[in-house]
Amino acid sequence: MASITLDHLAHAYRPDPRGPQDYQLKEINHVWRQGGAYALLGPSGCGKTTLLNIISGLVTPTTGRILFDGRDVTHLPTEARNIAQVFQFPVVYDTMTVRENLAFPLKNRHVPRADIVRRVEEIASRLDLSAVLDRKAQNLTADAKQKISLGRGLVRSDVAAILFDEPLTVIDPHLKWQLRSSLKELHRALDLTMIYVTHDQTEALTFADTVVVMHDGSVVQTGSPEELFLRPAHTFVGHFIGSPGMNVLPAEVRGRTAYIEGIAIALPSAYPALPPGARIELGVRPEFAELTRAGTGVPVKVRRIDDLGRTRIARIEIAGHAAAATVPEGLSIEGDAAGLKLEPGQIHIYADGARVAGEGGA
Amino acid sequence: MEKPINNRAWLLVAPVFLIVAFSAIVPIMTVVNYSVQDTFGNNQFFWNGLGWFQELLDPSTELGGRFFAALWRNLAFSAIILAIEVPLGILVALSMPREGWKVAATLVVMALPLLIPWNVVGTIWQVFARADIGLLGYGLNWLGIDYNYTGDTLSAWITIVVMDVWHWTSLVALLCYAGLKSIPDAYYQAARIDGASRWAIFTTIQLPKMKRVLLIAVLLRFMDSFMIYTEPFVLTGGGPGNATTFLSIDLVKLALGQFDLGKAAAMSLVYNLIVLAVCWVFYTVMTHAGQDYDGNRRPQEETPA
Structure with a gap:
């Protein structure tokens, strides 16, 4: 459980950024409240995935700091941060069953066996995966696989925030609604900070309490879906939403x-x-x-x-x-x-x- | 739906049929023809039925004895080089750079042994390993190790195995490298988030994703080593004694050395059947592995994030 603070954060992929044009991510100051449901909305290439990867620790920012509950984690590796991430394409471990997949992060962290069993059962029932627990993860549908990747984040009791990187891209349209509403339910039930990256305004507006709109490497507006609709702070927001x-x-x-x-x-x-x-x-x-x-x-x-x-x-x-x-x-x-x-x-x-x-x- | 029937379509098939007939069917039938006859020269042939085959498959006869000896020798050789080249190839592939100019440099260096004609590979090692003038052979003896591949069975085997490993590990490594490169970054990122160790990443992500290329690598290396001829022929000539006489070397000795055409024909047919059978097993395994793969198409393989 943590609030996440971005403090003068900026990132350039080239090693010697000279001007603002070299920055994929221009300076950002933002606080993600504990327990909030956020959407990071913007067109492809606006830097939202970069920002997500900086929060999860897969990318180290060029300048600025990231604080989890005031603790500087900027240079901590991913595995040392209490972060889970769900990727655009479902990542499951092919050779393992669903149960083993869900237990994997706990096993790696040497959690006692009894706790693992209890936790996996609990999360599986939350995600409606109980029936397929002993099946090979490889043979399941894309939405079940995406639930497994989410489940691997949820089983960890220490997880402060879950990051979603366009998680519904490969899901059938009629299942998107279903998965999105179960996400919302989980958010309410578990009091987790969720940050959801998408370029789809419907996804962003239905999922999030607060939408952060990004354009060309910078945040152009942060607000509730209603604010974005009624008072777009930038013509880009006006165009993009609605x-x-x-x-x-x-x-x-x-x-x-x-x-x-x-x-x-x-x-x-x-x-x-x-x-x-x-x-x-x-x-x-x-x-x-x-x-x-x-x-x-x-x-x-x-x-x-x-x-x-x-x-x-x-x-x-x-x-x-x-x-x-x-x-x-x-x-x-x-x-x-x-x-x-x-x-x-x-x-x-x-x-x-x-x-x-x-x-x-x- | 009704199929259109037009006899002129045979004209399109005929060229292929002719080519296959002259390239495969006619030569094989010639061998079949030899395998059921005996000759004492002068182009006079006598009917021998299945005699050669019976003799070949009975280890107590002279022919069967040498056939099975060569077969076991050959299988042992294939097993040894697979046991070395596959793990070594994986290891090399894992340690190859994944981006930058080093990739091209490594690929070129890796490909070099594969580009050398087999005869030349044999010659290189023949000279390199000689106890009197070769760097390797002379060096080993200078260190006090008794090494002489022309006289000592163990030395000969080690030399041939090392030569094959030198020649072909690159192939396994390159195939594994291709398999590794096709794994999307998200898998590694997810594994890091899940706190997986280096070993866990290897067993849960890399090895399963390399399964298919590894099957191909094992098939290629098995077939190639099972049919090996040139390199050991140049290096040891099958010696010392018969210590490195593999099936194909034995076959040539039988057919061209002793001119026992009947025996050699029977032997080459059985040899051929073994190769076909192994191929079939691999093909079946591979298509089954492929069904797992394609029956449930995974989009992450198609679109790198």
């Missing part, structure tokens, strides 16, 4: 009005502190942009309407810029001209990608 992602449109802000290619949009607050020369953008999620009849709201051009079953999403153009909006029930659009109504409280202004807080908001 389906379809947030509309981001180049704009000019004057007082309480934003202008997109001359089209005025009223803002809920003023932005006097916008840095001069910065790239200013307006962001609004399609969920808060509603299509209306032509002649009302912001004039837009409708390209097509996608019926997603429960909702309809319109692909539109605002002054030539592509965007998406919801189509309210009962609205039918004739031709390609329509209007757009934006929910005022849900409009965000970004300077060079980062969200700028408004002043004097309603």
Whole structure:
């Protein structure tokens, strides 16, 4: 049981990093609370696996420290840290039975035999593996194998945190839900810190209490799924989370009005502190942009309407810029001209990608 | 579904059939023909039925005696070199570098013995091990060790075994190395997290993953050593006495030395059947091992993380 602190952590794979471009992982300060369920979300190559491997000790960071409950473990080897890790592809020991697989980490740590037996039975029943305990691990399905790799972490009573590196990649879609909810149950039952790396927003948002979004080697936002949705701190978060992602449109802000290619949009607050020369953008999620009849709201051009079953999403153009909006029930659009109504409280202004807080908001 | 029948398809099969007939069937049938006859020269042949085979498989006869002696000798040789080359090959593979320029350098050095013509290997060791002028032979005798592979059975065997180990361990090592390289890093990382010792990593990860290449290595090395001819022929000529006369050397002595075509034909057919039988056993074992592997395809082998 431990909280994990990342203190000015950075990592470069080349031995002599000169500038920020050489760092796969830019400086990170973060505390993973004991017992939290975290997701590390980002596209492939954003450094999330590197970060995970640094926490588990498979990679030593170039600079900075990792503390477990305040104890510096930066240079401790993996086996000396109380960490378990589940990999993208299930790792099982082919020649062993499921029981032997689960007992392996305990046997290596010279735990008394009676304790091993008890622990293995307990974890196996938690993971629904009791029925296959004496089968060869090699012949099981991918999801059972992934449970075994997880089980090898759970049997250790000293484990402080379990790290998951895209653990559902090779699992059949209909089993993903099942496995993910059993993960959540385990998390509640065992009071373990879990860090879950994924590039799938659904996985991240359903699993985690706190989602850490990474982009290009740095953390762009840390927050609850709701915060990520309602207040994306970076245009990247807006794009990456949500389906379809947030509309981001180049704009000019004057007082309480934003202008997109001359089209005025009223803002809920003023932005006097916008840095001069910065790239200013307006962001609004399609969920808060509603299509209306032509002649009302912001004039837009409708390209097509996608019926997603429960909702309809319109692909539109605002002054030539592509965007998406919801189509309210009962609205039918004739031709390609329509209007757009934006929910005022849900409009965000970004300077060079980062969200700028408004002043004097309603 | 109905199969289209077209007799012209035979035209496509015919060339293969012709080639196989002239390369395999006709020569083998010639041997079969010899094996059931006896000749006293002059191209006169007499029918002998299964006489040669009966004699060959009866250890109390002169022919059977020398056949079984050579067979046991050959099996002992194969067993010894396998017992040395397989563990040694694994050991070498484990200690080979896994990345960087050293990989290429090691691979080249390892491949060198495999590239030398067998005749030359025999000659190298023939000279190298000579007690009068060879570095090895002279050195051993200088140290006070009585070593002479042309006169002493033990010396001859040791020399042939060492020569084979020198020549072929690289092959086993390279195959094992390929097997080791195909193990994804996640396995080693998981083992570290599980606190596995170096020995546990070897027995639980590396050895199981090398099973298939090891089977191939054992098969190749067994067949090759079971059919060995050139190197011992150049090195010892089968001597001293008959101490290193393996099956193929004996066969040549019988066929070309004594010109006993009937006996030699019978012997080569039995020899051939043994080789086929061993191959079949290995093939069966290997396909079974393969089913375990492919019947339940493991994606980690396809996509390195």
